[in-house]
Amino acid sequence: MTDASRERAVGRRRPRQSDIARVAGVSQAAVSLILRGTPSGMALARETRQRVLDAAEELGYVPDPVATRLASARNAMLGLYTFSTTFPTDVAHSYYPVLAGVEEEAAAQGQDLILFTGSARAAARAQDPAAVRRVRVADGCLFFGRHVPEEPIRRLVEDGFPFVYIGRRDEPGVPYVGADYVPASAQVVARLVAAGHRKIRYLREHDQAPASADREEGVLKGAREAGLDTRGLVAPTDGADADALLGGWLAEGVTAVVVEQTDTGAALAGLGAAVGRAGLDCPGDLSLAVLGAATGTRGRAPGGGAAFSGFDVPMREMGRDAVRLLLELIAGSPGAATRRLLPCEPVEGGTIAAPRPPKKHT
Amino acid sequence: MTDASRERAVGRRRPRQSDIARVAGVSQAAVSLILRGTPSGMALARETRQRVLDAAEELGYVPDPVATRLASARNAMLGLYTFSTTFPTDVAHSYYPVLAGVEEEAAAQGQDLILFTGSARAAARAQDPAAVRRVRVADGCLFFGRHVPEEPIRRLVEDGFPFVYIGRRDEPGVPYVGADYVPASAQVVARLVAAGHRKIRYLREHDQAPASADREEGVLKGAREAGLDTRGLVAPTDGADADALLGGWLAEGVTAVVVEQTDTGAALAGLGAAVGRAGLDCPGDLSLAVLGAATGTRGRAPGGGAAFSGFDVPMREMGRDAVRLLLELIAGSPGAATRRLLPCEPVEGGTIAAPRPPKKHT
DNA sequence: CTGAAAGCGCTTACAG
DNA sequence: CTGAAAGCGCTTACAG
Numbered sequence: 001m002t003d004a005s006r007e008r009a010v011g012r013r014r015p016r017q018s019d020i021a022r023v024a025g026v027s028q029a030a031v032s033l034i035l036r037g038t039p040s041g042m043a044l045a046r047e048t049r050q051r052v053l054d055a056a057e058e059l060g061y062v063p064d065p066v067a068t069r070l071a072s073a074r075n076a077m078l079g080l081y082t083f084s085t086t087f088p089t090d091v092a093h094s095y096y097p098v099l100a101g102v103e104e105e106a107a108a109q110g111q112d113l114i115l116f117t118g119s120a121r122a123a124a125r126a127q128d129p130a131a132v133r134r135v136r137v138a139d140g141c142l143f144f145g146r147h148v149p150e151e152p153i154r155r156l157v158e159d160g161f162p163f164v165y166i167g168r169r170d171e172p173g174v175p176y177v178g179a180d181y182v183p184a185s186a187q188v189v190a191r192l193v194a195a196g197h198r199k200i201r202y203l204r205e206h207d208q209a210p211a212s213a214d215r216e217e218g219v220l221k222g223a224r225e226a227g228l229d230t231r232g233l234v235a236p237t238d239g240a241d242a243d244a245l246l247g248g249w250l251a252e253g254v255t256a257v258v259v260e261q262t263d264t265g266a267a268l269a270g271l272g273a274a275v276g277r278a279g280l281d282c283p284g285d286l287s288l289a290v291l292g293a294a295t296g297t298r299g300r301a302p303g304g305g306a307a308f309s310g311f312d313v314p315m316r317e318m319g320r321d322a323v324r325l326l327l328e329l330i331a332g333s334p335g336a337a338t339r340r341l342l343p344c345e346p347v348e349g350g351t352i353a354a355p356r357p358p359k360k361h362t
Numbered sequence: 363m364t365d366a367s368r369e370r371a372v373g374r375r376r377p378r379q380s381d382i383a384r385v386a387g388v389s390q391a392a393v394s395l396i397l398r399g400t401p402s403g404m405a406l407a408r409e410t411r412q413r414v415l416d417a418a419e420e421l422g423y424v425p426d427p428v429a430t431r432l433a434s435a436r437n438a439m440l441g442l443y444t445f446s447t448t449f450p451t452d453v454a455h456s457y458y459p460v461l462a463g464v465e466e467e468a469a470a471q472g473q474d475l476i477l478f479t480g481s482a483r484a485a486a487r488a489q490d491p492a493a494v495r496r497v498r499v500a501d502g503c504l505f506f507g508r509h510v511p512e513e514p515i516r517r518l519v520e521d522g523f524p525f526v527y528i529g530r531r532d533e534p535g536v537p538y539v540g541a542d543y544v545p546a547s548a549q550v551v552a553r554l555v556a557a558g559h560r561k562i563r564y565l566r567e568h569d570q571a572p573a574s575a576d577r578e579e580g581v582l583k584g585a586r587e588a589g590l591d592t593r594g595l596v597a598p599t600d601g602a603d604a605d606a607l608l609g610g611w612l613a614e615g616v617t618a619v620v621v622e623q624t625d626t627g628a629a630l631a632g633l634g635a636a637v638g639r640a641g642l643d644c645p646g647d648l649s650l651a652v653l654g655a656a657t658g659t660r661g662r663a664p665g666g667g668a669a670f671s672g673f674d675v676p677m678r679e680m681g682r683d684a685v686r687l688l689l690e691l692i693a694g695s696p697g698a699a700t701r702r703l704l705p706c707e708p709v710e711g712g713t714i715a716a717p718r719p720p721k722k723h724t
Numbered sequence: 725c726t727g728a729a730a731g732c733g734c735t736t737a738c739a740g
Numbered sequence: 741c742t743g744a745a746a747g748c749g750c751t752t753a754c755a756g
Contacts, residue, residue, distance in 0.1 A: 430735080
């Protein structure tokens with residue numbers, strides 16, 4: 001068989017190890033050993049190795065990740081499963097920087113990413129274990145999203161499949177990388193108090209997620225530490241009732257509002273609009289603070305060009321660190337804790353000022 | 363061996379078809395047939411099938427996706443190779459909707475996406491053929507990006523690897539899904555002419571990409587068809603010299619400017635700023651048209667709140683169609699043409715008006 | 725130092 | 741109608 005006819009015989013089909021073996025005149029197993037650079041592979045005759053390497057190059061060989069994985073080795077592929085579309089229609093979607101961080105670190109670590117298209121449909125009937133189960137084609141998987149099917153995840157835990165949540169989770173034993181909202185939120189309240197505010201309100205969305213629970217906990221903690229009255233402090237909203245809420249608060253003498261910023265941005269958008277309609281100046285008439293905008297995607301205060309005061313969520317870093325943790329889990333050697341909370345950077349911003357009328361400082 | 367001890371022997375390990383086979387007293391292959399509900403599976407004795415189904419249920423069997431994919435010779439994984447980071451830092455990056463379309467269609471077709479991260483960067487700084495070759499782990503691959511290494515791609519063509527470009531390409535034989543810029547651009551000129559403009563300029567970026575070439579071709583075509591003088595019509599810019607260009611044009615009596623919108627948005631941004639600095643009203647003093655903003659991410663005209671007149675690039679649809687075409691290629695049965703141009707939807711917008719002073723219409 | 729064999733968990737022809 | 745066999749493309753012991 002000539003080289004030419006041999007190549008033709010291989011045809012359109014992807015080259016595999018046995019093709020290389022035939023060309024190089026060695027066994028298929030030897031090809032595997034040599035290509036992977038294992039000790040036993042390196043021990044083979046230098047000239048043999050070169051022949052194999054050349055043949056692989058010439059044929060354009062690339063290992064089949066599925067076969068590799070089945071034969072129980074590593075893929076160098078990390079899964080990314082978002083419980084919603086990965087590329088949301090809303091371009092400014094708040095969790096985007098997380099994905100950028102994931103991609104960045106994966107690239108740095110030489111890992112490719114498999115996007116498990118959580119077919120909007122699958123999310124709806126998300127209890128379908130098969131949908132989640134296919135993440136096994138990767139060495140490990142990152143999960144991301146507020147609404148998470150519990151049952152399929154539990155199975156993954158049982159099977160010992162390595163995965164990491166992006167965002168804190170309540171379920172015991174589940175590794176995650178989240179943001180440390182409690183102290184960050186408490187500190188925002190402390191700043192308001194330091195500026196002279198005593199009548200504060202916290203506007204949060206109607207949403208049950210660990211991130212929301214943590215922010216509220218932090219706000220309450222901050223209020224208590226400052227000796228503030230926490231009755232009526234927390235006000236859930238969907239954004240539509242902002243005018244009424246704002247009106248009531250002004251009448252009560254509220255001078256500062258803390259707002260939760262989440263995916264939808266509904267609470268902040270609603271309040272911002274209400275402030276505008278009421279013709280209020282921020283921070284002149286009312287101080288505002290926002291809990292958790294993504295770094296670099298912060299909004300602007302109503303009317304002014306000032307950035308919101310509050311803190312940033314280290315989304316990019318969360319993505320990066322989640323990749324690192326996942327890789328540690330895959331290697332079987334989690335270096336540090338497997339449940340991590342990253343600090344949120346305070347943002348000075350320009351929406352906090354002393355309350356009007358200015359209180360005389362003692 | 364009792365049933366109990368057998369079950370214990372199976373232990374923590376996930377149940378597989380051979381376990382079911384043992385319990386139900388049939389062959390492993392029969393289990394596969396029955397579980398998959400194939401014709402041959404359905405043909406088996408009703409009672410036998412029930413026994414297998416029961417055993418599967420009892421053991422909590424779920425098929426291993428890795429093995430399934432290996433055996434069925436399809437990975438159900440499509441590559442997505444972007445010649446830059448997939449998740450760009452700039453959230454408003456213009457090609458984002460394409461990715462959304464890709465994800466959407468992939469999900470609908472039950473395909474997962476492999477993001478080639480590390481390799482992308484390596485390819486960029488090395489023209490490293492090995493980097494691009496890695497895409498062969500997928501069943502096929504989508505390529506996307508302006509700056510594309512040619513050599514590795516040629517290699518893929520030779521090997522018969524299925525792939526599709528998103529965006530028109532000049533290389534013969536390369537399948538693509540692009541936008542039909544020529545007629546869309548010509549039509550924009552026609553609209554300007556219909557509004558009474560005779561002195562028009564086309565501002566394009568310094569960039570050699572098929573998309574840019576097509577737009578220019580369309581503008582020239584439109585101008586010729588309207589009997590306009592095409593000398594001096596086209597002006598390349600990097601955005602920095604906008605003031606000078608604008609000044610010159612006004613002196614010449616130019617009443618309308620067509621601008622190319624690309625990734626960077628430099629041309630449009632530069633001109634918009636210049637118009638603002640000159641204190642001009644748009645479209646009162648100058649009509650503007652933009653060639654190719656992504657649907658839903660259009661900018662706003664300087665000063666006013668009006669959307670730019672021009673056309674939309676059907677980015678989302680390009681992404682979707684590229685997935686469809688790729689799947690056809692993988693199946694070996696391209697239904698329609700393998701080089702497709704999708705129509706661009708005209709955008710009425712609010713930046714085209716009759717030139718001032720109004721010309722008397724004959 | 726080298727090669728042949730078994731196995732990962734499935735699917736799919738192909739004999740009885 | 742049913743079952744045993746081969747094969748998907750790899751890895752990893754294990755003989756020579």
